[in-house]
Amino acid sequence: MVRARRGLGGLALVGAAALAIQAIRPSLGPPAGAQVEMAIPPQVREILVRRCYACHSDQPRLVWWDEAAPVYWVVASDVQRARSVLNFSELGAEPLARQRAELFESVDQIQLGAMPLRLYLLGHPESGVTAEELATLKAYLAPFGRVSGQGTEGEPEAIGGQVLPWPMPQRQPTGPSPNGVPFLPGFAGWQVISTADRGDDHTLRIITGNDIAIRAIQARQLPSWPEGAAFASIAWQAVDDGHGHLAPGKFVQVEFMEKHRVEFAGTGGWGFARFVGDRLQPYGKGSHFDNECIGCHEPVKKNDFVFSLPLPEEPEPRGLEPGGQRAEAQGTGMPESGVLRPGGAVR
Amino acid sequence: MKTLMATAGAMLLIVLCGCQQKMKEGELYDLPAGLGRGLPYPVLQWEAITTEVDRSEGTMATLFGDEAAVKAARSGAAYPAGAVLGLVTWREREDPHWFGARIPGRPVSVEFVVVGRGVDERFVGAPWREAPGSGAAQMEAMRATVIP
Numbered sequence: 001m002v003r004a005r006r007g008l009g010g011l012a013l014v015g016a017a018a019l020a021i022q023a024i025r026p027s028l029g030p031p032a033g034a035q036v037e038m039a040i041p042p043q044v045r046e047i048l049v050r051r052c053y054a055c056h057s058d059q060p061r062l063v064w065w066d067e068a069a070p071v072y073w074v075v076a077s078d079v080q081r082a083r084s085v086l087n088f089s090e091l092g093a094e095p096l097a098r099q100r101a102e103l104f105e106s107v108d109q110i111q112l113g114a115m116p117l118r119l120y121l122l123g124h125p126e127s128g129v130t131a132e133e134l135a136t137l138k139a140y141l142a143p144f145g146r147v148s149g150q151g152t153e154g155e156p157e158a159i160g161g162q163v164l165p166w167p168m169p170q171r172q173p174t175g176p177s178p179n180g181v182p183f184l185p186g187f188a189g190w191q192v193i194s195t196a197d198r199g200d201d202h203t204l205r206i207i208t209g210n211d212i213a214i215r216a217i218q219a220r221q222l223p224s225w226p227e228g229a230a231f232a233s234i235a236w237q238a239v240d241d242g243h244g245h246l247a248p249g250k251f252v253q254v255e256f257m258e259k260h261r262v263e264f265a266g267t268g269g270w271g272f273a274r275f276v277g278d279r280l281q282p283y284g285k286g287s288h289f290d291n292e293c294i295g296c297h298e299p300v301k302k303n304d305f306v307f308s309l310p311l312p313e314e315p316e317p318r319g320l321e322p323g324g325q326r327a328e329a330q331g332t333g334m335p336e337s338g339v340l341r342p343g344g345a346v347r
Numbered sequence: 348m349k350t351l352m353a354t355a356g357a358m359l360l361i362v363l364c365g366c367q368q369k370m371k372e373g374e375l376y377d378l379p380a381g382l383g384r385g386l387p388y389p390v391l392q393w394e395a396i397t398t399e400v401d402r403s404e405g406t407m408a409t410l411f412g413d414e415a416a417v418k419a420a421r422s423g424a425a426y427p428a429g430a431v432l433g434l435v436t437w438r439e440r441e442d443p444h445w446f447g448a449r450i451p452g453r454p455v456s457v458e459f460v461v462v463g464r465g466v467d468e469r470f471v472g473a474p475w476r477e478a479p480g481s482g483a484a485q486m487e488a489m490r491a492t493v494i495p
Contacts, residue, residue, distance in 0.1 A: 107446045143447035144402070188421075188493050189394055194377060195409050197400045197439060200447030206395050206409070206493060222375040236492060244402030248492040300444055302370060307444045309377040311391060311451065 021069045026076045028060050036092030038099050044140045047133045048088055051116070052106070054127065055082035058089035063124065071123075078120070085295055097201070100141070104200040105296055107137050112299035143199025173280035177273035179290045181264075183280070184256055186210070187232035193217065193310040196233075197246070203235040204248050207308045218313045223304045230258040231308065251278060257306065267294040268305045380437055380451035385475040387468070388413070388459060390433035396420045397492040400439070406455055408436040410489050416462070420491035428463030432486050458482050 035058060037045075054061040055078060066075045086106070091099055109115040110129045121128055173183045190208035197204060209217070213229040216222065233255045236248030253276040261269040272293035274283035284290065297305040372378060382391060393411040400407045412420060416430035426432070440452030458469040460483045467480035 104447050108444075111446060112444070138446065141447065144449070191392060192395045192409065192411070194450055195398045195407060196442065196445075197407055197449040198445075198447060199449070200445075204398055204400060206398050208395070217376070220372075220376075223370055234493065238400070240402075246400040246402065248397060248399075251492075303375065303444070307442075309375070309442075309444070309450065312376040312378055312381040313391070 024069060025072065026080070028062075028076055028079055033058075033087065033090040034093045035089050037089065038092040041140060043136060047129070047136060051127060051129050051133065053088060054124075055079045055116075055120070056086050056088050058083070058087065065123070078117070085292075101201065103137070103141055104143070107134065107141065109299055110134055110137075114299035141200070145199075173275045173282055175282050177275075177282045178284045179271070179273070179287050181256065181258060181271035181273035181290075183273065183275060184210075184230055184232065184258065187230075187234070187254065187256070190214075190232065193231065194308045196308075197238070198235075202238050203252055204238045204246060205233055205235045207231060207233045209310065213310075214313070217310045222310075223302060225259050225304050225306065227259055227261060230256060231306070232256055233308075253277065253283070254280070267291070268297065268301070270294070270297075270305055272297075374443075377451055379440065379453050382435065382454055382457065383473070383475075386457055386459075386470060388431060388433055390435060390457060390459075393417070393433060395493050396432075397489050399489070400449075405439050406436050407439050407449065407451060408434055410434050410486060417491075421494055423491075426462040426487060430462045432460045432462070434458045434460075434482060434486050458486065460486050462487065 040048075049057075053059060060079045062072075062075060065071060086102055091102055094102075106115070111134060116124070116127050116129075171185060176182060187208055187210075190210050191214050192206055193209040193213065194207045195205060196207065208231065210228075210230040212226055213231060216226050216229055235252040235254070237250045237252055238246040239249035240246050253274055255274045256272070258264075258271045258273075259269055260271060264271040267290050272290045275281065276283050284292075294305065297307065300307050390411050393413055394417045396410040396412050396417060398407065398409040411433045413431040415427055416432050418424075419426045419430060435457050436455040437451035438453045438455055439449040442448035442450045454473075456469055456471045456478075457475070458467070458480050460467050460480070467483040469478045469480035469482070470476065471478050
């Protein structure tokens with residue numbers, strides 16, 4: 001009898017505690033930001049509302065089991081974090097290019113399986129984006145929809161039929177990246193690992209890798225990039241000559257990724273930096289701006305957070321040598337690769 | 348007890364192996380875009396001068412140069428005689444990692460021009476076979492966009 005009473009007492013205590021913790025409820029009310037929706041077609045908005053707004057909006061949608069603490073605490077923290085990264089209720093207040101970029105990133109996150117979060121899907125199995133919905137989003141964004149448009153790719157800078165490239169007038173940025181990641185001045189001398197025709201932001205890109213990265217490619221060491229590996233993604237506005245022929249116009253930015261497992265442990269072992277425009281203005285506010293970088297790179301975690309698929313190095317690059325001074329005498333074309341931090345000098 | 352431990356060990360190994368899902372080469376490298384062997388110059392080891400896209404053809408091309416060519420291109424000087432340019436043209440393919448991007452797919456051609464020597468060789472097909480080149484003037488007119 002005493003035992004049973006004790007059992008009941010314990011149960012009551014647990015019940016009381018369970019009730020008591022319900023009082024601790026972090027607010028999910030609308031944040032202070034301006035409530036501006038994007039001007040998008042209703043079928044696109046419906047998908048976003050159905051699949052994304054539950055967390056990425058000022059109208060969080062919780063099911064009953066989300067409402068009970070302690071589950072509620074996890075959900076509330078997820079929603080707060082989701083909103084800080086992307087809030088569709090407020091995205092309409094941003095410039096159009098930013099809105100477009102966010103939608104592209106959203107599609108990317110969905111198609112690479114990073115969104116909705118796996119844990120969220122477990123609790124809300126019906127929330128996954130269907131293939132049809134994804135196709136609708138892609139068709140709306142239509143990155144390459146305006147083929148051969150008259151100067152639709154960036155601002156036309158073509159003069160007399162010849163596109164004038166836009167060299168950078170200065171070789172050093174106006175300051176370091178806010179997170180301390182250095183500008184790597186040798187990037188133009190690095191080997192090309194890939195190129196990209198970006199319909200989402202109308203840029204052409206060349207991605208180069210330092211010799212540590214190139215050696216890792218040659219040794220087929222991926223997906224794990226070695227310590228010190230670095231990449232530069234150099235972007236120019238794509239200028240269309242009106243016949244679907246795109247050439248680089250104005251320089252947009254150069255972005256770096258540099259691998260240092262310990263130093264950049266908080267961002268997947270990579271230091272991220274971006275230097276924008278002719279003045280090479282460091283991008284980002286505050287030392288933690290790079291949370292945005294790693295957030296975007298998260299879906300390619302299995303590729304060590306690197307988006308680019310490098311061109312495979314041929315096992316025997318020097319082929320025929322019919323002309324004597326050909327392959328051998330031409331050198332490897334990597335004269336500057338050695339400038340990357342000889343003994344840490346650059347950093 | 349030994350059997351139990353061996354079983355547990357084996358299970359742990361299976362679980363660990365399961366987590367370390369080995370990725371396919373094609374998920375790690377842009378395999379279709381490789382140039383393979385049989386070209387006269389190690390063109391992908393050279394520095395880039397510029398890159399272009401032809402939407403109507405669905406191709407992207409990057410102009411590379413040997414040391415002399417790159418140096419001239421980046422300083423805005425004329426190419427010295429003997430400098431070598433290499434234009435690699437790929438068919439574009441969708442980037443599996445980035446919606447809205449296209450990256451090099453299957454190579455279409457590689458053209459080499461030796462400036463001032465009347466040498467213009469174009470390589471097509473797989474394996475590479477030589478075809479007459481005709482892009483010398485166009486290649487020499489392409490301006491440098493990669494400036495250190």
